[in-house]
Amino acid sequence: MAKKFGCAQKNVRSLLKKAQLAGLKVEGVSFHVGSGATSPEAFSRAIRESKMVFVEGCKLGFHMNTLDIGGGFPCETVTNYCTLKFSKVAEVINKALDEEFPPNEHNDISIIAEPGIYFSMPSTVLVANIIGKRVNGKDCKTAPNIEYFINDGNQSSLFIYKTANGVTPVAMPVAPKHIDAPVLECKVWGQTCDDDIVLEECELPDMDVGDWIYFTDKGAYSSVYNTTFNGFQPRPILRYISRSSQERLEKLTLGDAFQ
């Protein structure tokens, strides 16, 4: 994101001066290391650079009181979207904060974060219907392979996989009878007239048109990408909550969840 937003360290002072001339009240720094960040050091580097901005801001008389460390926190995913452990990232962040903004010197600074995928990504699955099927190699000696066509795809809820390099969606069958069934080599295509391959290579059981599969980790960067390309309408969103989570949330709203 650094190519699009923010300013180079060498321009910080002049930018702050411009803000001052414009009568703006600069109160802090906000950064975002990028969703799916692959290095915890991205956070510590940004915290160190933020400290330099704080120093420059204070020199110019601004009351610097907020550090926003943005999003990009990893969560546990079935896909390979998150490769880092949250605990590792938290450790690196806490160390950098202790070094650059020690509480005894900076007790008037609010440190806030904007976790997105951390909360949302594993919360949701995308359920897709098989609307077409092609079986190849039926008459050969080798095992047949199957191509499934589904009612979603890269032009919609699965768009993220076009931009998230090296991240592969994980698809699983919904019906209990398919879960332990033998698997075959498969391909999964989207529904549009585009060349929208969702999964070039995966293992799924032999299912029929009308059966359902689901994709894990679809609580972030999914329904927001729903388009009506080729005239397909956005997919409905169904919300479920387990009784235990509901009870915990109810307690949270009453403020006694941690008692």
Ligand SMILES: Cc1ncc(COP(=O)(O)O)c(C=O)c1O
């Ligand atoms: C300004 C801002 N903050 C936080 C987030 C959440 O980021 P993430 O989902 O990587 O945690 C985003 C994501 O688009 C964002 O644009």
